[in-house]
Amino acid sequence: MAVRVLFVTLPWKTHLFNFVPLAWALQTAGHEVHVAAEPDLTGAVTGAGLTAVPVGSGETMGERVRRAWREGTLPTPEEAPPPGHPVELYDLGPDRQRLSWQELNRIHDTLVVPRAWLSNDTMFDDLVAYCRSWRPDLVIWNAVTFAGSVAAAAVGAAHARFLFSVDLYSRLRDDQLTVMARQPPQDRRDGLKDWFAPWAAKYGVEFSEELVNGHFSIDQMPASFRLDFPHRTVSMRHVPYNGPAVIPAWLAEPPRAPRVLMTFGVSVRSWPELQVVPVERLRESLDSLADLDVEVVVTLPDDVRASLGRVPANVRVVDFVPLHAVLPTCSAVVHHGGAGSFNGSLLSGVPQLLVSTALDAPFKDHHLRAAGAGLAITPDRFSGPLIRENVVRMLEDPAFRAGAETLRREIMSYPAPNALVPELERLTAEHRA
Missing domain, CATH: 3.40.50.2000 (Glycogen Phosphorylase B;)
Structure with a gap:
């Protein structure tokens, strides 16, 4: 009935x-x-x-x-x-x-x-x-x-x-x-x-x-x-829904190098107060990844993109990309700990670095580390050298991918x-x- x-x-x-x-x-x-x-x-x-x-x-x-x-x-x-x-x-x-x-x-x-x-x-x-x-x-x-x-x-x-x-x-x-x-x-x-x-x-x-x-x-x-x-x-x-979505042409091609996604949520578009990382530190973090053999994808609102200015050659800055489409192509993700980014990364089996001060951030950090599936830093510690250190660690240590894959299988059993x-x-x- x-x-x-x-x-x-x-x-x-x-x-x-x-x-x-x-x-x-x-x-x-x-x-x-x-x-x-x-x-x-x-x-x-x-x-x-x-x-x-x-x-x-x-x-x-x-x-x-x-x-x-x-x-x-x-x-x-x-x-x-x-x-x-x-x-x-x-x-x-x-x-x-x-x-x-x-x-x-x-x-x-x-x-x-x-x-x-x-x-x-x-x-x-x-x-x-x-x-x-x-x-x-x-x-x-x-x-x-x-x-x-x-x-x-x-x-x-x-x-x-x-x-x-x-x-x-x-x-x-x-x-x-x-x-x-x-x-x-x-x-x-x-x-x-x-x-x-x-x-x-x-x-x-x-x-x-x-x-x-x-x-x-x-x-x-x-x-x-x-x-x-x-x-x-x-x-x-978890079944992801990101709103109206269009697959960009570049996403249809396999990444030329390990892909690292950096995204800090869609809420900052109407709530600038929620921007967890200042533009200067974000620019510093991108520069710190410039000499690595990686493809960095950063999602940013247009006004923040404009203030970012020059970016390294291995960085692609976009306004929006559907998370459910890009995450499965990634080798690591850096994000603000929001539900869509966090659950989507778990579902895709991608090691993740949380940059968050949310009330649930310490708990997520604790269990990500316990599962060997990711790391976390607070926004006040966000810096180029630290981002580089954590990204390189997640890319080079296969235990992170294995831990993320274990969580993915658990979620897929539901x-x-x-x-x-x-x-x-x-x-x-x-x-x-």
């Missing part, structure tokens, strides 16, 4: 792209599929061949964040806590060290809760109203788009989190609840619940951890990257989106009220 499935995406194009192959699979299996997104993403949804449901304000996420910076309701990147906490704090095992109560509150107050209200507050009313009208059977929501779980609960729909990275939000939530239970009752402050519970109550839904975790989660990460939680998880093979549909149908019937 056909069911109605509503996807709820973070107002960010790359997060929408993570959903698209599963949405196609459900749609071609005969189910009704709609995608709820802020108006800014309507064109991207319909461009992917899916039905869009605009919810929320016309203000883009970028505009909203910059306004919050001006008003002082959101810490600027300079004011926020450094995201690169020691990876052992996130490591697996019941005896791991947990963050202190003060540190957990600081992270929730400056990162977790602000991201929650920035991503959800404007869409709650529209999303619940639409669910009450359309009555979906299953709501699949981005891991931090909690409005999706509230809307689902308001109409008795099954609902699932769709993870875009390692599940650090659940790890932080688990630590928050565990450490909070050790505090005196008068000190047990819960910033996430304080934000979440009034929104749920507005639509007749009682706050519970099920709203935070979903009935189940859909995870594309290798099992070795996952955190040990009792929540139900179903695995899905069901593709089409094969996952029957399990989603079963879970929908199990959890739908």
